[in-house]
Amino acid sequence: MDLKTLKTFQAIVRNGSFNRAAQELNYAQSTVTMQIQKLESELGVTLLERGKELTLTEAGRLFYEQSLSIVQRMEQLQNHLHDLKEGVAGHVRIGATEPTASFRLPGILKAFMAEYPNIRISIEIANTPVLTERMLAGEIDFSLTTTPDRGANLYFEPLFQEEFVAFMPEQHPLAQQQTVAPEDLQGYRVLITSAICPYRKKLEMVLRDKGNVTLDTMEVGSMTALKSYVESGLGIALIPRIMAGSSLNGMKAREVSGDLIHMTSGLACRESSYPLQLASRKLYQYIKQQLSEESYLLT
Template sequence: MEIRHLQCIAEIVRLGSFTKASEALHVTQPTISKMIKSLENELNIEVFVRDGRQLQLTDAGQAIFSYAAPILQLFEQLQAELHDLTYLNKGHIRIGLPPMAGASYFPEVLKRFQDRYRGIAITLLEDGAKKIGDQVAEGAIDVGVVLGPVDAEMFESFPLAKDRLKVILPLGHPYADKPRIALAELAEERFILFNSDFALHSRIINECRKVGFDPHIVFESSQWDFIGHMVGAGLGIAMLPDTVCRSLPASKVCAVPLVEPVIPWLLVMVWKRESYLSLAAREWIAFTKESFGVGAALGNGNGSNDR
């Protein structure tokens, strides 16, 4: 039994005629008759009483017809929902955004996307890039923003924005007037870092070790603005991307370029390689590429995850 058999029976009963039903379904009357006959042969029953001029259902036909209406209604609802999903009138996307990236780059992008696709619901996970990368890899979220380079075997990706870290110092710090600071010069400083869910946590520690010291970490936080205020209060120094530094209060802190080494901050959009992506998620990826001016085809990163 197929859905078209139920459609035929429902139309024949509704219109009281094979001829009218064939016209409503845009098929020939012999086609309708053949479909009903094939169903009867398949189920070894008769659907319609064939005596006399009045069209009547048999008991078996009545049983089929009683189920036909709710089944066809559900089928129509399914078709409507699939249509909405296909044409992005509805859908759901789970997106991971690190706080710094979310605040600096995505409010307007999200607003324009919602204006274009009002039926698509978005769930945002705000967390460190390291944790976001783990969640994308596990399939807990559809797409996420992490720090590059990324694992090309695990993720498909494309770059969003490139920046570099600066040293955040309280006003009055001896290094506040320097044009640039080498990382080794900070060996005796008290460090305020993001917590271990953030890729910058381990990245800064590793870079410090490369130049010969373990940073003295006095505070950890998940909020970049709180880190800035702690620096302003004289609790330590921090490292943040230049884009974020511009949002910190100039009356309390200053930002000095970090050199030897320069530590890049590359934002990358990632999704799990060879995993299912909904139409809504695919449209978000395409929309984000357009918004950030990424012209190449969906590409791959290389290396390891970061926040």
């Protein structure tokens, strides 16, 4: 018993005739007759009473009623499998670091989901080390992160440079400078992210290169929270330019000199998963295209 046979049986009932069912399905009448004979043999019951008029037996009525929902579900399953194969349906699990997760992805994902409503998306927001572990464990399909550590068995494609600025109240002494160097931060409280944050590691490395410059620091676990803590007068911070915004409301954003200006971000996934397939590939390509249109991509 297969889907074609069920559809043939329903066409016979609908048309009240083997001949008209064959015409509707574009089959030879002998094919229709053979399908129903085989179906009745498999089921061990007579479904149709042949005579002047074609009528359903009691078993035929039961089978017809049950077969309607079976065919509907089978057709839905076929459509879903086709959509999955074409990459227009499925479930994509992605990860993202800040500020991309809060400042870039929402608009991109809204437009993507409007175009592909049958693709479900789950997002995990975390730092690069955490997302690396989740990808290697197969719990995330791909992530938008900073450059992962070497030897992590990940494929990484750089996409854009995250530009950082020094963010501070407009009355702060460093606000009078047009550019802030890493060593200028000494003597002021600097709000920093957690010890495993890649940008904090980069800051510490640069300060060591400058002669072990020491800082008065306060650790804030969230990159996106840094701006609010600076606005509350708790210190100054190096934040992504995209977070500073255009309306500063009594705050100043100053250029940062040297190697602290940029952090590379891009797509990361398991080496064994690249190139991505199905819906994951479609979402990645869409994100890359949207970032390109916003002039974020590396050239």
